[in-house]
Amino acid sequence: MTSKDCGSHTHSRRKLIRRIIWSIIFILFIIFLTILLIWAILQPSKPRFILQDATVYAFNVSGNPPNLLTSNFQITLSSRNPNDKIGIYYDRLDVYATYHSQQITFRTSIPPTYQGHKEVNIWSPFVYGTSVPVAPFNAVSLDGDQDNGAVTLIIRADGRVRWKVGTFITGKYHLYVRCLAYINFGNKAAGVIVGDNAVKYTLTSSCSGHKNTTVVVTKIEGQNLVVLDDGGSAGVYSIDVKLVMSVRFRFWVVKSWKFKPKIKCNDLKVPLVSSNSTSGFKFETMECDFDFY
Structure with missing residues (x-):
């Protein structure tokens, strides 16, 4: 076989590969x-909740401080x-309740x-939570809402659906x-007494899709001994909090690879438990720095 024959064979193979790629x-x-034409002709609409x-x-x-919520609803x-x-x-389809973007019940499937x-x-699931920890700032807000006799909750349903057109089923x-639920605890006449203690409230709230916000409550512990400087003379010290996690982004059916964002919350004011001068101390909401690396 001559060099000319080898070159011709290589060229034919490349040509075949190009044809296969263009065919795909x-x-x-x-x-x-x-799919685009079918979608445009049928004009599918989302289900209405x-x-x-x-x-x-x-x-x-309950709790001391009162930040443990026990709830039981049937919606x-x-x-x-x-x-x-x-x-x-x-x-x-999972249904659960949230208060100020924090999940307060378990998911009911x-x-x-x-x-x-x-x-x-029509579905009538029970959504409930037992001694669910509530974020401190949400606990204060919830206490105020209960004193006023009305609490606004968000009933959420998250799930996966498929569309069927004739015999074709999509991915x-x-x-x-997202459904708004305004419950008037201060006036039982606003609802119907059911049994001994239960009250049924008519809501008739139209639901919609939403951008999701998540509130995470976590407990940070440590037993390492450190030497505190004199900056905490008032019993309040500044600490830096770092969060480590892996996230992925999703667009339609495409998922990205994992990213590790760098999240830092600097200069968080924390009172010393043994100090008597911080009895009236109140945590302040702060914005953290977010970056990828």
């Missing part, structure tokens, strides 16, 4: 264009599929179900639902 790109383009009522069986704050949540030609598979065209589904999509 063309097939992917046709698939994407088909309504929080109809909430029956309150328990809502108590009625309805979902309507507004589409004429599209069905919805609810593969997973609703069994997977299928929702046909123009169909309405899984995230579903976020």
